[in-house]
Amino acid sequence: MNVPAAWYLVVGALLFGVGAYGLLTRRSALIMFMCIELMLNAVNLTFVTFSRTLSDVAGQASVFFVMVVAAAEVTVGLGIVVAVFRRRASTSIDEMSELHG
């Protein structure tokens, strides 16, 4: 018998939280992306867990789509980082605070 779904859900929530905390505290845009990936993984874990408990494949299908989105986001995001880096030679998000007020 597998462990209760709740356990995995809690792990998912924690993973989501860790990702969010990282997003708030890391300055490197690249690491922030990774944190978003962590959060999306938390989502995937949650989907799969619910898919199991509901005995419904739709959750797994959703995971599939989330993965695609993650891939697409990373592609674009890294493109932006590259573009920004060319201009500023830095990936620190804190240095980008000229627009404010």
Added chain:
Amino acid sequence: MTLHVPSIHYLALLPIFIFFGAALVLMVASALSAKNFSPRLATSTTVLASVAVLVVTIAQWSYVAHHGATTTIAHALVFDDFSILATAVIAASMLLSALVAHDWAIRERVVGVDYHVLALAASAGAMVMAQANDLVVIFLGLEMLSLGLYVLVAFDRHRAASSEAALKYFLLGGFASAIFVYGAALVYGATGSTNVSSIAYFLGQNILLRPGLLYAGGALLLIGFAFKVAAVPFHAWSPDVYQGAPTPVTGFMASIVKVGAFAALIRVLLSALGTQMDTWRPILWALIALTCLLGAVVALVQRDLKRLLAYSSINQAGFMLLGVWSANVRGVAGTMFYVATYAPVVIATFAIVTVVGGVGDEHHSIEHYRGLARRQPWLGAALAVLLLSQLGAPLTVGFYAKYAVLVAALDAGGGALALIALLSAAIAAYFYLRFALTLYEESDHDDASRVAVPRASVVVIAVGVIVAVLFGLWPGPLATWAQHATLLFLP
């Protein structure tokens, strides 16, 4: 095992096909063409696609009128007046912003079809959001829209602000997307489906004694939407991004993103979670109050017009949310009316901002507008009218937009909220007018600093002004359409 391919209603899909098809055609054509692709041809394609979609929406409207609303492709999409109206507004906004972008691209010497490809694809994403009947599909539409926008915001590589804005937008947008899709996962867990109709059906059939999971999911979905429509405190990205993005893109964001986001928001909150109204309305109440007030107040001290308009747009978003909060037929119609009229007005406003921005897209300080109406009376007057409409001055369409949502809010017992919104409108009136006055003040600029208004921009500005004034005098048909659009999916 046979695969039961779901039935596909091609008429319903046609707008998305046309937009994405046009994007593909442009991409392929530009790849194949030997020399640089003519900007005029690219714009024409986009305009043609938009017109085609508008025509299609007319056909769709009449189809739905005769055959009723349906869902299609295994209930992934809805085909009803609501989505059709939203689609039409998106198409019209696309048309206008393409014209603005055309002039901008020529001035900034931006080559290629990329802008149009991305804008069309992003608009297709917005249409997906407007038609989606499934949380995952909404998520995908949202991402199509967002990814396109991230790139568009970063488009102007001559301005540092552009890339800064893009990065901020991307990071925060990615964060918001994650939150949104986490919410979708939780709702899926709570209801067993990601399909809006199924969720609504399930919640209609079952009373959740312990709805914590659903609430958590719903809240996260709401936050995801709040980010997209820039509701306080999830708004912070928008002033920076509005300011940093190339100006035509700002207009695009202020219009099309709002249409898509509000269409999906309404569907999720009112269709899927309509039964949970008592839970989400207080949250929305607080968001609206904060959004209206913060948008109006902070705009008071802005010196950059694009930032000012960003805060103004935050304030406007508060009003649009007011219709959602009302959660009644009037409210939905009001929000649709609001969004539909705000879109052309705001695009026209940004068309003027684009024009005045000049080569390099950098003259956006309010100081730069001093005396504009003296140098160029028609341009200045047009901007004044557009501002008045956003302010909600009577005899402009903005008045009826505010009126429509306030009526709904009061009908739903939101007297206090309506008063807060009205108060914010009074504050907003202050900065709109002060700015409008700047246009008419004397300035050091001489006539040499007149700006050229290219032909396409003239069209856009004229359309914006006509919408503002014409519907301001006679809002009848549009109000009726907006009301009609709500009939088929709400009780």
Added chain:
Amino acid sequence: MATLATLIVLLPLAGFLYVLSAGARQGERAIGVVATGVVAGSFLASVAAFFVLIHHASREVTVQLFTWFDVGTLHVSVALLVDPLSITMCLFVTGISALIHLYSTSYMHGEKDFRKFFLYLNLFVFSMLVLVLANNLVLTFVGWEGVGVCSYWLVSYYFDRDSAASAGKKAFLYNRVGDVGLLYAMFLLFNHLHTLNYLDVFQRVGSLSGSTATLIVLALLLGATGKSAQIPLFNWLPDAMEGPTPVSALIHAATMVTAGVYLLVRMSPVLTLSSSGRLTIAIIGGVTAFVAATIATAQKDIKKVLAFSTVSQIGYMVLAVGVGAYGAALFLMVAHAFYKALLFLGSGSIIHSLNGEQDLRKMGALQRFLPLTFPTFLVGWLAISGVPPFAGFWAKGDVLTNAYSHDKLLWLLGLVTAILTAYYMTRLFVLTFRGNERFREVTHGHDPHESPWPMTLPLLVLAALAVLGGLIDLPWAHGRSLATFLAPTFGYVAPTHALSTTTQWGLAVVDVAAAVIGLVAAVTIWRDRVSSNRYEKTFFEKVWYWDDAYDATVGRPLTHAAIYADRVIEPRVLDGAVAGVAGSARRSALGLRKVQSGFARHYALAMVLGTAVIVVYLVARVG
């Protein structure tokens, strides 16, 4: 009758319109002739109307012109009421006005604003006639205010003199305060009787309660004190002497200032209902008569003396009204009009001959230079002093007799005043015509010369009237006297106790004695004095410090309050609240702008915190 009554009123109006439309190039002569002519015409019409009226059965003719307005129960017509009272008023108003117009054509000769002077003068006569002929209180109020504004214009005729400008404003404002009283009276009357028409009011007057009647009487009295320069609103009149002398003669002696008395007399049926109200009136009149007389003893300006004497004389009239002797009041009014106009015009002649000098100390010994002015002035002096057989003796005697029969104290006050009157008029006369020549400085050594005929002719006519004026109401001429003529229009007030013929004779002797005492005293004192600290008390000269008291209690506090309101309450308190709200909006905007720091991670933090709040709310909700 309708035509005549209309003519009385319209002729001066026509004159006014003619002068108004006359171009600046129109000569003085034409203007003078027309302006004087219309008033003379009006006088003739009055005379004719008088004769028509005495043969009229009811002696009350209402001439309906047109409906002014008609709202709800408030129905007001422009209509004239010709009755003994109004026709009496008309007669002396138009008569004296005509003379003064004539006088002015010469006196004002060469003035820059000659045309404007006659414009105002004609308008004044028109207003005065509306006042007396109106058949309702509202229309009376039209004339009432009309004379007020004409007085304002004429007092500040020399507008480039600050003193004249101030005096005009003061006159108007004091009148205006009185008007509030008249308005109250109208409101009360309308509220209780639903009409403002005199005849209707008199008909329904019985339904008024005593306290309401008292209120109305007091309100009317307030109105009268303003217009007729009685305490507490009397001190505008001396300032009004800033106007040209014919104006002082016409408005501030003979006609306008009697309007208050006229109003009280007109409303006598209401007065009759309130004995306490009448007592108040009598006291005000008596005290004013006395106070003004004391002040007149110390004035150095010839016109100021005459002005206070006017206040004092009107005080007598008010006293007469207060004791219910309406006929006596009217009698004194007419007689006073004759001799006071005479005195003023005489003083005008004197001032004219001295190049505008008005200071008594710079006159003296004018007797031989002014062969016509001197005897006529002499008549006026004797008349006002109460020396028989001149008009003043009869009229004042009538008042005092009535006062005696009503209240001994008031009579005593009146008697003392009579002594004072004889005293200060004699002082005036002596200082002007007797003594040394003190005028050479102002005439640059020349001899003063007598005025031309348009000025002296009115003097002669008025002198004759001052001599004979007593004839219209001699005590023994029952049946054909003024009092009998007027009696039907008055509310009846029974005398407290009837007087025997012996008492009346006795009183007459006392009156004469009073006049003689005053006269002799003045001659004794002023025969060889020009000024005297002993006899010209500063307290009296400064008008009992009345102006200063008003300034301290009303004027300055109000000014300070106004300045405080303008400088403090407006910007700081009322606007301050709004500005505070606006300021705080701006401050919060600046604060919020700092939150929008530009750091994406701050934005993300805001999102997380917002999410946290929402989640906490939901947790609380789920419980």
Added chain:
Amino acid sequence: MHSSWWLSALLVVPLLGAAGALLLRRTGRAYGVALASAGVELAIAVAVAFLYNPHLKGTGTFDFATRHVLSAPFGLAYDVSLDGISLLMVVLTALVVFVALAGARERRREASFVTWLLLLTSATMGSFLAHDLLEFFIFFEFTLVPCYFIIAQWGGPERARAALKFFVYTFTGSAFLFAGLLYLGFEHQHQSGGALTFANDALASTTLTHSASVWLFVAFAIAFAVKSPLWPLHTWSPLTYAEAPTAGSIELSALLAKLGTYGMIRFAVGLFPGALASVRPIMLTLAVISILYGSLVACATPDLKRLIAYSSLAQMGFIILGVMSGSRIALVGALLLMFNHGVITIGFFVIVGFLEQRRGTFTIRDLRGLQGPAPVMAALFTVVMLASIGLPGLSGFISEYFILIGTFATHAWWAAVATLGVAGSAAYLLWAYQRVFHGPSDEANAHVHDVTNRERWVLVPVVVLIVALGVFPRPVIDRITPSVTQLVAHVEPAGLTK
């Protein structure tokens, strides 16, 4: 019933004029077009005033009526009509714009100026003609826009601040009105079960609880009190009047202030009679305070335009007093005063405008002894001043008199105190007159030239109206009274028709 085209023409003619002026800006004929359209407007307004004759129609005293629903979901309709209450205001609107154009010509960017002015006229006209609360509100609110631009562009040195202050005050005030009218619309819809409508007649039939009607009255009254203005919401007006260009001051004080009092009569009182008993003491007290306070501050105020502003505050106090008194006579007086004060204020501001043109200032301290060099101007000012003081025989008197005598019958104490204002107005105006026109004129003022013939003709209609309405006001009163009687009968069921 006359055709509604008359009223539509009143709305459209200024718009055509505005469009014409805008198109002709290059050729410089904009002013001519504007003046012509204002003339036509005035002619139509006068014709309408003559045609309107409620006596022949019995009790239904609305004339020229029509109603077209423009948007059913919004409850929006084009609904115009005219009765005795709006009649004078319509004429005043046309008169004000005509005189403002003729007498306070603004030569800086004239085409834009006259365009705004004509737009304002149309909006004001619409407010007075609207027979539908929402329609009224739209026009009412829209008047702010042209006003704002007129003040902000052609005003004095502090014009921007003044314009914003004006706008924010009135806009905030209107927010209450807006909330109130929406509430009322729903209440009516819920009761009637029909479509959303804001038609006056329909709304008047709404049954409201006492507290609801009090709150609604308060909401409406705030908006109207700001506009009028009524103490203590008046503080925008002195600055705004002083800073606005002459034509703007004329529009604001002669006309737009009346929108407030008109709204008070038509909507606050007309729709919520149930609230009157509770709010009346407060409103009457505010009115009395306005009268006395306005007079007081007017004495101390340093310039002529501010003086007129405070004088207007006092006059508005009289109007509100009449409106709230519940007396028919007083209400007729209030309506007359609305018109008369308009005419008088036109006169004041036109003359002050002349002065400003000649001397470049309207600060009282800088002016002195002007009657010497400019006797005609002084005379004209005197007439206007005396009318304002309430001299019988001139127009101001009757209106003030009606108000006071009517109010005295219903609320004696308030009327008694208010009557003191009669002395107050004389005090500040005469004092100002003395300081400006009397006394010896100094160097700067000695050569002020008198009014020209053309300027004289601008003031002729003003003076004629002042005298004519003072002497023979009956035709006007007769046209007003039936409507007022009807209104009073509606709001005062107890039959307080004194």
Added chain:
Amino acid sequence: MIAAAYSAAGVLVFVTASTLILVGAIGVIAVKNPVHAAISLIVTLFGVAVAFVAQSADFLAAVQIIVYAGAIVVLFLFVIMFLGVDRRDDVRVEALVGQRPLALAGVLITIAGLITLMARSHWVTGATSVSTTGAPLATGQGNVRQLGTAVFTTDLFAFEATAVLLIIAVVGAVLLARRERRVDDTFDDERNVEVSS
């Protein structure tokens, strides 16, 4: 005690998976070097894959490894190397005052709140009846088939939409990464701008 309720294998797998997940995640947010962070990310991804397997999502686990670890992380590493930003990122000093405590508090409250909400629920409502396929979830091979069927039937539109999404991503990435290119002569015939007054 836990083992008593659930199979030891299940618990072991769970513990393994969650340890990998959380340790990797903490690594991502804690290490200084971006390369190390990326490697930590792989640890997490493996952990998630394990969790997938443990919950009968074998196909997804495979995809997780291939797409995430194989493609996405490689992309990350590629960019890190490409940009040469494999320097140390100072994680000890926080530039923004109060950011960390507030972030910690906000995240903790949110996550605690979410977990509380879930715990106050039935975790899963058992609403299988509304699932569109109706068939219970299979394991192993059947699972892949079911997933495939779903993607081509009930989720057909979403599936097609992913195509669009990827195209947009590619176009965008190409556009962003492309070197600047400005050609002026293209515009000469287009600059017929009109000046409006």
